[in-house]
Amino acid sequence: MTHLDFWFDFGSSYSYPASQRIQAPAAASGVAVHYRPFMLGAIFKEQGWTTSPFNIYPAKGRYMWRDLARICDDLGLPLVQPSPFPQNSLLAARVATAVAGEPWAGDYCAQVFREAFGHGRSISDAEVIRAVVARFDGDAPRWLALAQTAEVKEKLRSETDTARVLGIFGAPSFITADGELFWGNDRLEAAIAWSSTR
Amino acid sequence: MTHLDFWFDFGSSYSYPASQRIQAPAAASGVAVHYRPFMLGAIFKEQGWTTSPFNIYPAKGRYMWRDLARICDDLGLPLVQPSPFPQNSLLAARVATAVAGEPWAGDYCAQVFREAFGHGRSISDAEVIRAVVARFDGDAPRWLALAQTAEVKEKLRSETDTARVLGIFGAPSFITADGELFWGNDRLEAAIAWSSTR
Numbered sequence: 527m528t529h530l531d532f533w534f535d536f537g538s539s540y541s542y543p544a545s546q547r548i549q550a551p552a553a554a555s556g557v558a559v560h561y562r563p564f565m566l567g568a569i570f571k572e573q574g575w576t577t578s579p580f581n582i583y584p585a586k587g588r589y590m591w592r593d594l595a596r597i598c599d600d601l602g603l604p605l606v607q608p609s610p611f612p613q614n615s616l617l618a619a620r621v622a623t624a625v626a627g628e629p630w631a632g633d634y635c636a637q638v639f640r641e642a643f644g645h646g647r648s649i650s651d652a653e654v655i656r657a658v659v660a661r662f663d664g665d666a667p668r669w670l671a672l673a674q675t676a677e678v679k680e681k682l683r684s685e686t687d688t689a690r691v692l693g694i695f696g697a698p699s700f701i702t703a704d705g706e707l708f709w710g711n712d713r714l715e716a717a718i719a720w721s722s723t724r
Numbered sequence: 725m726t727h728l729d730f731w732f733d734f735g736s737s738y739s740y741p742a743s744q745r746i747q748a749p750a751a752a753s754g755v756a757v758h759y760r761p762f763m764l765g766a767i768f769k770e771q772g773w774t775t776s777p778f779n780i781y782p783a784k785g786r787y788m789w790r791d792l793a794r795i796c797d798d799l800g801l802p803l804v805q806p807s808p809f810p811q812n813s814l815l816a817a818r819v820a821t822a823v824a825g826e827p828w829a830g831d832y833c834a835q836v837f838r839e840a841f842g843h844g845r846s847i848s849d850a851e852v853i854r855a856v857v858a859r860f861d862g863d864a865p866r867w868l869a870l871a872q873t874a875e876v877k878e879k880l881r882s883e884t885d886t887a888r889v890l891g892i893f894g895a896p897s898f899i900t901a902d903g904e905l906f907w908g909n910d911r912l913e914a915a916i917a918w919s920s921t922r
Contacts, residue, residue, distance in 0.1 A: 573781055583771055585893040589907055695783040709787055712910045
């Protein structure tokens with residue numbers, strides 16, 4: 527079974543619909559999804575950006591929220607603009623890194639995105655993340671503690687370095703098993719098609 | 725019959741496939757395409773950019789050329805990376821402005837994009853533009869002269885101002901008769917669907 531790496535940051539707006547859409551078409555095409563959270567802000571910083579380009583360039587930001595509203599409307603997904611935007615996604619990403627080997631890791635990621643963009647909840651709040659983990663595992667505190675270990679912190683830093691080396695400059699990004707990079711929620715279908723036909 | 729404003733810059737890479745694709749689906753949906761060339765560089769300058777963001781951010785630029793190659797491959801379109809990129813599009817845009825009332829104005833625009841991105845020809849070269857116009861009209865020199873009049877120059881500046889006021893920050897952009905903005909070659913279908921269902 528081939529796979530598709532799904533690179534995302536929990537603060538990334540277009541990663542929200544991608545996270546809600548990816549499972550069904552990937553499964554239908556026999557493509558396993560590998561969830562690869564990383565810290566997009568670290569890559570933005572190297573480009574000289576201290577916040578999202580959607581904040582730096584107001585016309586682009588206004589358009590993004592309108593475009594995202596249309597996309598979510600088409601998908602029947604709720605959308606609340608998080609405040610602040612982007613949210614601090616470090617805790618959510620560390621927990622995702624900690625739970626990466628669990629069968630519910632993908633469901634955790636999808637639920638964090640729903641909390642952030644569907645309900646406008648603060649995903650930097652440990653209580654919010656703990657409640658998400660508790661949906662899938664009886665010992666949420668253990669996973670939150672694991673998320674703060676040096677190993678997990680280093681793993682997340684290393685994943686961000688890997689993303690940069692792979693040429694990733696935004697989220698969501700998809701990389702096929704043969705190394706083809708696709709950027710954007712609107713490239714999900716192309717990435718799955720590429721994966722399933724090669 | 726409703727219409728869709730197709731805003732583009734002849735130097736814009738993703739405007740090339742959009743220009744080659746737009747006519748058939750728009751016609752099939754009963755949507756008239758209005759060609760609206762503008763000078764994207766003037767809008768970039770206000771964002772502090774002196775060249776294309778695809779040049780400023782190398783990872784994004786490398787991705788764009790690969791993504792565009794995939795898109796053109798799917799469409800059966802030739803693709804040559806113009807040198808320099810972006811090309812100076814002022815002459816081509818002024819001529820497009822001059823010929824805007826002619827029935828072949830859209831075909832002129834599509835052909836200029838083929839010269840630039842399909843064959844890698846210099847569209848700042850008056851001979852190249854003259855040859856494109858000559859495909860559609862017996863008196864090409866007249867149109868090139870008209871393109872250099874104060875009225876045409878001012879019209880193009882005014883169109884660029886209008887683009888900015890409408891919230892346009894990139895190309896291609898599509899604006900429906902009821903004012904909905906869509907950005908990107910990948911939003912063409914959504915823009916036509918929006919136009920034809922409202």
